[in-house]
Amino acid sequence: MTQKATVQDAASENNTGSPPRPELGPVELELAGVSKVYQARLGLVEALSDVNLSIRRGEFISLVGRSGCGKTTLLRILSGLLPPSAGSVRANGQSIWKGASRDDEALKQVGLVFQEANLFPWFTIVENISLPLKLRGVDRKARVARAEELCELVGLRGFEGAYPRELSGGMRQRAAIARALSARPSILLMDEPFGALDALTRDKMNLELQSIHAATGATVVFVTHSISEAVFLADRVVLLTPRPGRIRSVTSVPLVRPRSVETETGVEFGRIVRGLRVELDEES
Numbered sequence: 001m002t003q004k005a006t007v008q009d010a011a012s013e014n015n016t017g018s019p020p021r022p023e024l025g026p027v028e029l030e031l032a033g034v035s036k037v038y039q040a041r042l043g044l045v046e047a048l049s050d051v052n053l054s055i056r057r058g059e060f061i062s063l064v065g066r067s068g069c070g071k072t073t074l075l076r077i078l079s080g081l082l083p084p085s086a087g088s089v090r091a092n093g094q095s096i097w098k099g100a101s102r103d104d105e106a107l108k109q110v111g112l113v114f115q116e117a118n119l120f121p122w123f124t125i126v127e128n129i130s131l132p133l134k135l136r137g138v139d140r141k142a143r144v145a146r147a148e149e150l151c152e153l154v155g156l157r158g159f160e161g162a163y164p165r166e167l168s169g170g171m172r173q174r175a176a177i178a179r180a181l182s183a184r185p186s187i188l189l190m191d192e193p194f195g196a197l198d199a200l201t202r203d204k205m206n207l208e209l210q211s212i213h214a215a216t217g218a219t220v221v222f223v224t225h226s227i228s229e230a231v232f233l234a235d236r237v238v239l240l241t242p243r244p245g246r247i248r249s250v251t252s253v254p255l256v257r258p259r260s261v262e263t264e265t266g267v268e269f270g271r272i273v274r275g276l277r278v279e280l281d282e283e284s
């Protein structure tokens with residue numbers, strides 16, 4: 001089930017005996033030799049070292065690991081917010097980073113969701129969701145139509161004209177997901193998007209994210225502290241070790257889709273979650 005290596009290759013790592021989901025496409029995101037050293041006040045901090053990972057189109061990757069192991073750093077490098085110190089990141093063959101300068105064309109394929117929804121309070125939900133389209137010069141009629149379609153997809157129908165303050169935390173995160181999807185990115189990067197939600201809302205959002213993933217066919221990289229959430233959602237769970245952040249293991253999750261609340265009571269689910277917890281414990 002679990003492969004220990006620093007060099008991961010999508011074609012060779014699925015060593016569970018079950019083939020990867022047949023609907024997965026070619027490699028879409030590729031990290032090769034990615035390292036990151038921060039220049040902190042008290043000296044250099046090696047946050048990531050030699051991270052190699054190939055992610056296929058439509059695949060759902062969960063990224064887990066102890067606090068400070070470099071999950072956010074990796075996601076920020078993938079999303080073009082932070083240049084790597086070494087190595088390359090490619091989206092559909094296009095390098096996101098050329099040295100310290102980023103390729104905005106390559107980043108058009110990427111949507112981002114953070115722990116905070118970061119909606120503009122003075123804009124309605126439709127205006128917030130369609131903002132990326134406005135910035136791309138899409139005309140008002142087309143962007144409102146797209147935002148309304150997304151409200152339907154994320155379960156915000158009826159709240160198109162509401163303001164963020166009139167929505168619950170879970171609803172605001174749905175709006176943030178819809179906004180990230182507005183320009184039809186093929187890659188969705190999510191940094192603990194449900195970390196601030198209560199347990200029940202979080203379970204619901206996981207089911208909804210699964211449906212959104214199935215409906216859009218997006219490639220997802222999802223950072224979480226919750227092992228069970230990671231396993232529930234993922235095709236593969238990538239576990240990072242800290243100081244410096246390296247890939248410790250890549251675990252395939254061959255559970256049938258769609259997954260439901262019953263999935264979490266299954267023997268296989270429990271076995272995968274326990275295996276990952278043991279690996280995490282071994283590091284402390």
Ligand SMILES: Nc1ncnc2c1ncn2[C@@H]1O[C@H](COP(=O)(O)OP(=O)(O)OP(=O)(O)O)[C@@H](O)[C@H]1O
Pocket residue numbers: 038039040045046047065066067068069070071072073074
């Ligand atoms: N801007 C920065 N300057 C200096 N060091 C940083 C900076 N950002 C992160 N670090 C360090 O890099 C390492 C990785 O941090 P990162 O935030 O990526 O970890 P993480 O796994 O996302 O943590 P958490 O789970 O707590 O969010 C940590 O040791 C952190 O202190």
